Amino acid sequence: MNKLINILLAVSMVVLGACREEFWPDLTKYENLLVVDGLITNDSGPYEVKLSFSTAVQNPDFNPFSGAQVVIMDNEGTSETLTETSPGIYTTAANGIQGVIGQQYKLIVTTPGENHYESDFQTLMDPVGISEVHAEVETIQTENDYYPLYGYQFYIDTELAKSDTNFLMWRMYGDYKYTSDFLIKYIYDKRKLKVFPKPDSLYTCFAKDKITNLITMSTEELTVPKIDRLPLNFVNTETQKLSIRYSLLVKQLTMTKDAFTFYSVLSDLNSQEGALYTQQPYQVNGNIYNVNDAGDALLGYFLVAGVSEKRIFVDRPTGVDFHYGICVLTRRDFEAYGYIRFNDPASWPLYVTTDPDGARALPHQDCVDCRRKGGSINKPDFWED
Numbered sequence: 124m125n126k127l128i129n130i131l132l133a134v135s136m137v138v139l140g141a142c143r144e145e146f147w148p149d150l151t152k153y154e155n156l157l158v159v160d161g162l163i164t165n166d167s168g169p170y171e172v173k174l175s176f177s178t179a180v181q182n183p184d185f186n187p188f189s190g191a192q193v194v195i196m197d198n199e200g201t202s203e204t205l206t207e208t209s210p211g212i213y214t215t216a217a218n219g220i221q222g223v224i225g226q227q228y229k230l231i232v233t234t235p236g237e238n239h240y241e242s243d244f245q246t247l248m249d250p251v252g253i254s255e256v257h258a259e260v261e262t263i264q265t266e267n268d269y270y271p272l273y274g275y276q277f278y279i280d281t282e283l284a285k286s287d288t289n290f291l292m293w294r295m296y297g298d299y300k301y302t303s304d305f306l307i308k309y310i311y312d313k314r315k316l317k318v319f320p321k322p323d324s325l326y327t328c329f330a331k332d333k334i335t336n337l338i339t340m341s342t343e344e345l346t347v348p349k350i351d352r353l354p355l356n357f358v359n360t361e362t363q364k365l366s367i368r369y370s371l372l373v374k375q376l377t378m379t380k381d382a383f384t385f386y387s388v389l390s391d392l393n394s395q396e397g398a399l400y401t402q403q404p405y406q407v408n409g410n411i412y413n414v415n416d417a418g419d420a421l422l423g424y425f426l427v428a429g430v431s432e433k434r435i436f437v438d439r440p441t442g443v444d445f446h447y448g449i450c451v452l453t454r455r456d457f458e459a460y461g462y463i464r465f466n467d468p469a470s471w472p473l474y475v476t477t478d479p480d481g482a483r484a485l486p487h488q489d490c491v492d493c494r495r496k497g498g499s500i501n502k503p504d505f506w507e508d
Contacts, residue, residue, distance in 0.1 A: 187211025250429030297332030
């Protein structure tokens with residue numbers, strides 16, 4: 124959201140002609156604004172609201188806003204004050220306020236400086252269901268005709284909606300299983316070499332695939348309020364993401380037209396690359412405002428939406444090329460083992476592997492400890508082998 128807000132900030136303030144002329148505006152005056160990113164759905168909580176300061180477009184980052192009072196309220200007067208569980212992250216209790224279809228909700232934020240921000244009440248819409256999420260092995264042609272991208276293209280089919288007009292957005296969360304290249308046979312620590320008790324304990328990891336793109340679509344111009352084969356994300360074989368098993372969780376959000384307009388612009392801007400282009404002038408505002416100062420600029424949205432979700436698992440695709448790097452033991456690795464005692468103690472423990480003949484080698488530790496590639500050895504609760 125922070126990245127998308129920065130992109131929106133950059134483009135929404137710019138007026139360009141239809142000739143696609145490049146234009147780079149001065150955006151420094153739009154830095155350090157309050158950014159609000161919150162969500163409540165019919166899913167069970169806890170719900171999360173993020174508060175941050177906007178950062179430079181060239182270097183988007185999460186700069187937390189701490190110490191605020193954050194409240195979610197429904198139209199019947201029930202409310203909950205959220206707890207700041209980490210800097211800038213405010214969370215409801217596990218048994219706290221629950222989003223209910225048909226109810227209306229608003230967000231109230233009071234800053235340490237006594238600025239008072241609110242959103243208008245929004246109705247939590249009845250979610251359109253997901254019929255199926257499926258994946259197909261496909262090839263994407265690149266600028267290099269001799270180097271296409273192979274991978275899985277994910278698609279979604281919705282159920283037949285109850286009403287003709289529905290405003291939908293999809294958020295995706297990927298997870299994957301991968302391995303290191305070698306088993307650990309020995310561990311060197313405290314100037315001692317010992318047999319590693321569980322050679323495969325740091326061999327298999329699970330990692331998250333951060334998917335930042337948003338996809339939006341409305342059914343208002345469809346003959347039948349049902350979406351089939353809508354392309355979601357494409358996962359290629361340039362990394363280890365598809366090397367063993369991959370999981371995609373798709374959340375389908377049904378929202379109001381105003382929310383749909385806001386997130387559709389974010390989706391469009393996020394897909395643009397290079398210079399800032401647009402066909403016509405526009406500016407899109409979020410739904411958060413300063414109660415006492417209409418001129419106080421801030422960014423973001425408190426989203427109230429009905430949600431349905433599905434998770435899909437896919438195994439390593441067959442008949443396609445993979446291009447991620449793998450480790451190979453070299454003479455240097457075997458020589459490095461001979462000098463293992465001269466390594467800085469700060470680098471301990473060091474993990475040692477062997478070749479098929481039992482010769483010991485000290486490879487780069489990324490090759491033997493899968494955690495060093497960003498994953499965890501803990502299998503997620505939802506994972507299916």
